[in-house]
Amino acid sequence: MPKRRVVITGIGAVTPLGVGARPLHERWASGVVGIADGAGTCAEFDPSEHLSVKEVRRLDRFAQFALAAAGEALTQAGWGEEIPYDPLRVGCVIATGIGGQNTVEAQLDVLREKGPKMVSPLGIPMYMPNAGAAAVSMKYGLQGQTYGVVSACSGGANAIGSALRMIQYGDADAAVAGGSESTLTDFAFACFRAMQALSPTGVSRPFDARRDGFVMGEGAGVLVLEEAEAARARGARMLGEVAGYGATADAYHLTAPEPSGGPAARAIELALADAGLDAGEIDYVNAHGTSTQLNDAAETAALKRALGDAQAKRIPISSTKSTIGHLLGAAGAVEAVATVETLRTRIIPPTLGYEVPDPELDLDYVPGEARPLILTNGHPPSAISNSFAFGGHNVTLVIRGAES
Amino acid sequence: MPAVTTEQVESRVVEVLASFGPDADQITRDSTFEELDIDSLDLVELAQIVEDEYGVVLKGEDMKELKTVGDATDLIVSRADA
Numbered sequence: 054m055p056k057r058r059v060v061i062t063g064i065g066a067v068t069p070l071g072v073g074a075r076p077l078h079e080r081w082a083s084g085v086v087g088i089a090d091g092a093g094t095c096a097e098f099d100p101s102e103h104l105s106v107k108e109v110r111r112l113d114r115f116a117q118f119a120l121a122a123a124g125e126a127l128t129q130a131g132w133g134e135e136i137p138y139d140p141l142r143v144g145c146v147i148a149t150g151i152g153g154q155n156t157v158e159a160q161l162d163v164l165r166e167k168g169p170k171m172v173s174p175l176g177i178p179m180y181m182p183n184a185g186a187a188a189v190s191m192k193y194g195l196q197g198q199t200y201g202v203v204s205a206c207s208g209g210a211n212a213i214g215s216a217l218r219m220i221q222y223g224d225a226d227a228a229v230a231g232g233s234e235s236t237l238t239d240f241a242f243a244c245f246r247a248m249q250a251l252s253p254t255g256v257s258r259p260f261d262a263r264r265d266g267f268v269m270g271e272g273a274g275v276l277v278l279e280e281a282e283a284a285r286a287r288g289a290r291m292l293g294e295v296a297g298y299g300a301t302a303d304a305y306h307l308t309a310p311e312p313s314g315g316p317a318a319r320a321i322e323l324a325l326a327d328a329g330l331d332a333g334e335i336d337y338v339n340a341h342g343t344s345t346q347l348n349d350a351a352e353t354a355a356l357k358r359a360l361g362d363a364q365a366k367r368i369p370i371s372s373t374k375s376t377i378g379h380l381l382g383a384a385g386a387v388e389a390v391a392t393v394e395t396l397r398t399r400i401i402p403p404t405l406g407y408e409v410p411d412p413e414l415d416l417d418y419v420p421g422e423a424r425p426l427i428l429t430n431g432h433p434p435s436a437i438s439n440s441f442a443f444g445g446h447n448v449t450l451v452i453r454g455a456e457s
Numbered sequence: 458m459p460a461v462t463t464e465q466v467e468s469r470v471v472e473v474l475a476s477f478g479p480d481a482d483q484i485t486r487d488s489t490f491e492e493l494d495i496d497s498l499d500l501v502e503l504a505q506i507v508e509d510e511y512g513v514v515l516k517g518e519d520m521k522e523l524k525t526v527g528d529a530t531d532l533i534v535s536r537a538d539a
């Protein structure tokens with residue numbers, strides 16, 4: 054059975070740059086940094102503007118983000134009250150790295166202060182990592198395969214990849230996929246700080262010689278994916294295509310990436326093969342680019358291994374984490390949204406804060422300002438979006454822009 | 458524990474239910490939980506608040522019998538007076 058093609062018909066995002074996919078790309082491209090005091094907080098997000106009283110009360114902040122981003126994406130896709138597909142053939146996959154951390158901590162306080170009888174019956178349904186997927190499925194009546202994905206900072210990309218596969222191979226005709234995270238608590242900061250993963254200076258400057266760790270952020274990204282022929286038949290506007298997906302594991306270390314980039318390179322190669330593209334047809338790389346010493350070096354090595362030295366040096370590479378920090382399980386999805394906008398607008402946002410080159414990292418990380426995306430071969434542009442994670446998970450998506 | 462009046466309890470129950478989602482002005486003594494979209498999870502939370510504030514323990518089997526705001530109010534008042 055040949056693989057079916059999967060197009061993107063809607064995107065949504067809640068990020069430290071604001072509510073919406075457009076503000077994410079526009080503000081990033083114009084040089085705005087959404088990080089303040091060492092964190093990427095979604096300060097503009099007011100849940101009551103997007104959700105009912107009941108939804109706000111019953112959803113942890115991470116799931117609120119997922120629902121708001123899904124709402125934006127589904128509105129853009131033109132899905133009204135009636136889903137344009139058999140609901141049993143519409144999947145929903147929403148990742149998170151941690152889940153309802155705010156709820157866990159609040160209910161632990163209740164337990165300690167008032168005892169076990171006063172712990173909320175909403176505790177579990179609010180902190181379970183599948184709460185985002187469940188909320189989106191329930192609100193929009195999506196009855197196909199619905200689940201959360203748990204692979205730390207690769208989760209958002211794994212979710213999109215899983216949704217891609219279910220449509221490619223006929224288990225679903227459409228899917229809502231993404232990732233969501235909200236873990237900006239003292240406890241989570243302390244945990245990441247104890248690992249020495251966080252930037253002590255609070256600056257996210259991926260690939261720069263002075264990079265000293267990641268900056269934690271929060272938010273969500275969601276995409277609406279539809280089988281290409283069905284989308285065309287219903288007259289949907291196509292924003293792009295999820296053309297390829299590849300995933301591997303390092304099996305190397307709990308937190309450190311495999312330094313040669315070998316398994317990560319393989320994920321890139323698998324995604325390119327899935328898309329039927331070679332390195333020469335890639336116009337942009339949206340890097341995982343966390344701003345840690347180890348990630349940015351290993352990712353650079355992986356890109357060179359997978360694309361070849363010459364192509365790796367030709368292709369512009371930028372990191373969304375330079376503007377919003379690291380959104381953990383939401384990162385891959387938010388970065389896929391940013392990549393769709395990059396391909397649609399043909400504007401490549403820069404790696405903000407990148408000023409001092411690391412002599413070991415010699416690729417084009419798009420310093421300074423946004424630049425126009427130059428098509429390599431006259432076809433709709435294509436991009437790679439990488440996600441890597443604690444635990445050694447490597448995920449690459451290949452995203453193709455729409456015909457202009 | 459001082460005796461509580463039906464009016465006091467009903468007004469507190471309405472206030473709590475309103476915080477769960479429905480508009481306070483649509484909640485009457487005869488409103489059913491079903492029409493207010495108040496489900497079993499909400500009722501457990503209501504029971505926790507009632508126990509905390511009135512010292513009245515409402516168990517799962519008690520809650521299953523409750524259909525309306527008035528049912529809940531009357532049960533709480535009768536237990537509080539007992």
